[in-house]
Amino acid sequence: AQSVTQLGSHVSVSEGALVLLRCNYSSSVPPYLFWYVQYPNQGLQLLLKYTSAATLVKGINGFEAEFKKSETSFHLTKPSAHMSDAAEYFCAVSAGMEYGNKLVFGAGTILRVKS
């Protein structure tokens, strides 16, 4: 089965600092990978996705993620944190045809941005 591990349930950074949210996956087939963000009392919003094209994927709000097959990682980064980035972030992997191609989500990482 495919799975996602997000290291760190809470991450705290200062405004203007680098944001790094970690995601490692396991997959028996080439994966499709996604990052979503959830603001309080809202649904999940797609930040970016990897679909086997370029390994460095740029998303919305200045976020990007790099697919590293050798490390089975898909970490999310942003060069300079903004207060509005405070939210919960979810990494997800598409589970492959044998699992109905459904998305498997990580447990989430809450990002806190300090002024």
Add this chain to the structure above:
Amino acid sequence: ETGVTQTPRHLVMGMTNKKSLKCEQHLGHNAMYWYKQSAKKPLELMFVYSLEERVENNSVPSRFSPECPNSSHLFLHLHTLQPEDSALYLCASSQATGPYEQYFGPGTRLTVT
């Protein structure tokens, strides 16, 4: 309306009540999903519909009954719920089932008293 909408946004119900959650997608997608999001637990996939046909039911108790009358609408009928069913219920849609991004609604915050 754009994207995926859900009504109501908040719902409080007793354990003997019957209520329904509604989801509508305005994206022309063919697949729709119900998820349950509880505090401190990973997102749980409940049901998947593809072209109005249920293609997945993840061992969800029968007190939750989904309905998909057409590709734009999805309902979740609730009856005789338990307090542990209190959660945020999220609806999502995608182009099709498969490795496609899913678009989520804002959710319904359900409290069972």
